[in-house]
Amino acid sequence: xxxxxxxxxxxxxxxxxxxxxxxxxxxxxxxxxxxxxxxxxxxxxxxxxxxxxxxxxxxxxxxxxxxxxxxxxxxxxxxxxxxxxxxxxxxxxxxxxxxxxxxxxxxxxxxxxxxxxxxxxxxxxxxxxxxxxxxxxxxxxxxxxxxxxxxxxxxxxxxxxxxxxxxxxxxxxxxxxxxxxxxxxxxxxxxxxxxxxxxxxxxxxxxxxxxxxxxxxxxxxxxxxxxxxxxxxxxxxx
Numbered sequence: 001x002x003x004x005x006x007x008x009x010x011x012x013x014x015x016x017x018x019x020x021x022x023x024x025x026x027x028x029x030x031x032x033x034x035x036x037x038x039x040x041x042x043x044x045x046x047x048x049x050x051x052x053x054x055x056x057x058x059x060x061x062x063x064x065x066x067x068x069x070x071x072x073x074x075x076x077x078x079x080x081x082x083x084x085x086x087x088x089x090x091x092x093x094x095x096x097x098x099x100x101x102x103x104x105x106x107x108x109x110x111x112x113x114x115x116x117x118x119x120x121x122x123x124x125x126x127x128x129x130x131x132x133x134x135x136x137x138x139x140x141x142x143x144x145x146x147x148x149x150x151x152x153x154x155x156x157x158x159x160x161x162x163x164x165x166x167x168x169x170x171x172x173x174x175x176x177x178x179x180x181x182x183x184x185x186x187x188x189x190x191x192x193x194x195x196x197x198x199x200x201x202x203x204x205x206x207x208x209x210x211x212x213x214x215x216x217x218x219x220x221x222x223x224x225x226x227x228x229x230x231x232x233x234x235x236x237x238x
Contacts, residue, residue, distance in 0.1 A: 049091030078183035080151035179210035184235035
């Protein structure tokens with residue numbers, strides 16, 4: 001428990017320390033200097049994510065980096081083991097990513113600022129009309145060249161079986177027409193969820209070849225969730 005509290009304190013201090021850099025990125029945004037904003041934001045986020053993972057004193061190995069397209073946005077789709085999945089992906093996968101988050105995060109000052117700069121989408125789950133609007137905004141964000149990550153299980157498995165992938169989670173890829181990049185996450189649950197405290201472990205991220213989504217028929221789209229789930233499962237221990 002002591003180690004967990006120390007990690008939380010160090011995390012908060014680090015966010016405050018990085019706030020002045022985020023303000024610089026906000027200034028770039030207001031000036032319309034989008035390339036400069038994105039470059040600085042990506043650098044801040046990558047360093048922050050690696051710092052978060054380093055608090056657990058864990059090793060992260062990325063396999064299949066050659067499968068990451070650098071000339072197009074993608075929708076990363078993977079299994080969801082832990083709260084630490086997103087920091088691991090942001091810090092160690094060589095592709096800047098945004099994600100869809102609960103609107104409550106907007107109340108967290110420094111974190112919400114970073115997420116806005118990353119082009120994240122904020123969702124009010126109790127408001128269906130706002131949710132539809134948010135998903136449409138996410139599609140436009142992807143079309144502008146920003147990649148997003150989706151966990152179609154809808155909840156953390158915490159190291160348990162990977163449940164069925166929800167078909168609705170794949171609409172971002174279909175509507176934006178970008179490839180799906182399947183990603184397998186193995187080991188993040190051991191860093192916290194396994195014993196509900198921070199501990200060290202080995203994490204392996206496997207990036208699989210991208211799966212095209214442009215011009216798929218309804219029948220072909222219907223097969224995609226199970227296909228992607230099978231790909232993700234292929235890199236997990238039996």
